[in-house]
Amino acid sequence: MTDTSEDWRSLLVRWSREWADAQHGDATERDEEPLRTGWLGFPPAPEERIRELEERLGHRLPPSYRTFLAVSDGWRHAGGFVWALAGTGQARWHEDAAGLSEYFPGELDDNSTPEDELLAGMWGRALQLDVESDALYVLLDPGDVDEAGEWAVYTWAPWHADVPRRYGSFRTFMEAMYREFHQLRAGDSEQGGPVFDNTTTRALDASVAAARLDALGGRYERAAAALAEAVAFGRPRARGLHDQIRRLLGETYLVSFRGLTADPVYAAEIVPVLVAEHVRMRPDSALAAHNLPGASDAVRAAADEVLRQIREGTYRYTAEGPFGRAVEEARELARWGDTDAAWHTLRAALPGWRPLSAEHLAPVGLCADPLLGPLITPDRGRELLATPRAGQPGDTPPPTADLDPAGLAWLAEETPGTSRAWYRFVLVEGVAPADLPSRIAAAGEPTALHAPTPPRNALRFRAGDHVPPWADTALAAVGRAGSGWSFAFEARSYGNFDERRFVSPGLAASRGTRTVTVWSCPPRDQRPGVFHLSVAENGEERYAVTARDTTTEHRGPVPESLRFPPDGPDEHGEHERRVLAALATEFGVRLPRFALTRGRLHSLRTRPWNRAPGPGESYVTVRLVPHQP
Known part of the structure; x- marks a missing residue:
């Protein structure tokens, strides 16, 4: 992480320019000046004004906030929910003004973590930076300091529906808010709003295209890092690609394959994975709209049929060509217990796997198969992802160790x-x-x-x-x-x-x-x-x-x-x-x-492992019935 005036200026100028370009008649009165000047910030704070603030607070400011003030004495539109961020004249102690210490983290006890203890004192000692916001608090904590002297930033709003979010420094917080600005604008574009296009979005989209080829060539870690950054900026293709990697690594939290469930090309591969996870978490509940974001009526009808098959254990993953034949062979091995041989069969066929189209990175649909899905452990998922596929060049990874010990x-x-x-x-x-x-x-x-x-x-x-x-x-x-x-x-x-x-x-x-x-x-x-x-x-x-x-x-x-x-x-x-x-x-x-x-x-x-009662022998059957009040 860099923290010089020039680094700050580069970020803030780019942010201001992209924000101004994204305004299409929806700016408010407060936005007239930044639209006219092309600058979301304010004039730099002189060194003496920064020192006056430090004297008033009785603390030397953390490096990244101090350097920020020397570039811009405050900020407008920090993300989508903070309209004005404090400069030297507005920063003030929060002093638990909202009474949130009662709720976060609540009463401390012997099981409280160091994080709980930090949070318990944060509300009373933190510096409040939000000046105008959508009920979002931005607090800079002098009690949570790293080795570089940076203070952690905590944010919380009633609509967060979770504990306060922590950022390691003011710089980290501002970079996250810049990404949030991009996410919101990209989302507007996807919903039919004006196209959000600039140097940053074009560079990110190029990185997504390169990440796809990296992933198919087995360089999944590099691909995952590039896709994760693109996801953080809300780039439309990134989530569906990144979720395929995440799911094969055993991650299921917030995996939605965004954009792919709405495309019939990928629905047969992607929807069963989402349905299988739904059954695992909520075995008896019906599918809801949020389970299949963007899916058409036809895809939802197909999903209901997949739901029935997965509940009954009759769902089967299929694929085309040699890899599809390997899937059938592996399933036959797995259903009689030879799961290591089943995995060897799939692994040997992976180089011949072919994607359905450009948004398909790997046979993620295997995860939904009742017999083959359990074989895809995180280690094997890594091996699958590290194996070059679809004709892409790359190095074949060493095989993972077998999971079954010999003998008894x-x-x-x-x-x-x-x-x-x-x-x-x-x-x-x-x-x-x-x-x-x-x-x-x-x-x-x-x-x-x-x-x-x-x-x-x-x-x-x-x-x-x-x-x-x-x-x-x-x-x-x-x-x-x-x-x-x-x-x-x-x-x-x-x-x-x-x-x-x-x-x-x-x-x-x-x-x-x-x-x-x-x-x-x-x-x-x-x-x-x-x-x-x-x-x-x-x-x-x-x-x-x-x-x-x-x-x-x-x-x-x-x-x-x-x-x-x-x-x-x-x-x-x-x-x-x-x-x-x-x-x-x-x-x-x-x-x-x-x-x-x-x-x-x-x-x-099996037949009984015991004999029937003989002459003169008896037995007692006890049945427990739930109490009905």
Whole structure:
């Protein structure tokens, strides 16, 4: 940031000239002089007048405000809502004149931040710079000072609907107000007002065009910086382009793809992304006008259909040409859990991707696809954006690391602040995932798998009229567990293993093949942990291990690598991790962590993991009913 008289003069002269050129008969009486002189400011303040102000205030002024006054003793039209900004004669202490300290930040407590404490004292000690405004306060705070001696500027108005906005210095504030002036004039032009055209707008529009080519060539960081500046000045193309980069980096706040939702060329790519975010934030609400700014009636009707598909999980992203074929191949891999291979497929096809037209930077529509969208993590979004596309030259970035660890040992990992997870699964050899219902599904269940759903939705499907109240069935995610194996996996935070009633679903599923069944209940709430592993073949158990905190039972010819110690607790899952690693090696199996925790997989309801009550046994069903006052 520069702060010399010449730097100030250059900015203020340009601002004044552009403001005057933008007036088209809508100027007020106060604007006659700046229109006649071409200068929004006033004569410079002599050094002695600046010193008199400092003596009156009892403070030396911050450098950027002091230098500003030496160029112009006050300012007109600082942005769109401050009509007069104080010079040496109008600057005064605010002394909490508006009583805002009661509301911002409110009462301080042990959880208050340093920012809260600064804001709490700001209202009483700040210098007020707004002289005429649309109820907008501009306050210069001598208690919020940086290493260069600059005082922070705070602004607030009732219509801000948020906390006061902070600028690091007076110079930073004025530059923001210059951009706000441009934003407002550019917006007027877009709404049919006079064309807002000058040297600054033309330079910014040229930078947007260059940024587009940079983005397609993989130089997305340089493109994003140029587009962000153009967005700040309100340039019409910049927002739609910049939002594509932001969304692929995982940012969703205020992403609207401005201008593109109104264009049918891009609607099929852009609208589903906005609809998917709407469903994530407000699953049951209808689309509102602000969700699709500028969209036509036809686009809104199409959006309602996309809304239905996304809610039902049936929406599919499509693309033309080789990249479109890669999308279909990647979706098939992802729906069975092989998300790393799905990403490799998309990544390899990216150079052949082609934009719909000039406002299209990348296949951002992938973010809306229920199976492929979760694959686009921020790191992978960066890799996608850094990959040259659409025939543009550039360097191919190194690949991001795969997200799925090998094997099974990850199931027993502890993460900071959490305990080991409860889980159970069945692995079936030589059976495709789509064929698991015939072997493992509960009686009365469909012969086909449920459509892919997020992990968090699994519990919604737990209840079923055809499931006996005593039956411990599982809504299990289904997919591939390595070469030649399929899995049915359930993760939840409750449930107990009881060997007196336990019946492995793997027994029935092992007809003509082999199955592996694992059930892990870590210790929790004074309850001892238990780990069960059993292998079945042709409908019979071959061997099994059941390990509790202090006892271990081995049945059949258990391989040495799968044995637990005869006694001793496994508080941190060390024995469990060792056995899971050995199990993965013994059978060549794995489970896809990313798909199970963050992706979408098909599912089925398994047959009960327990036997029916026998003669003389009974059970109790407890149903919680919400209280109705």
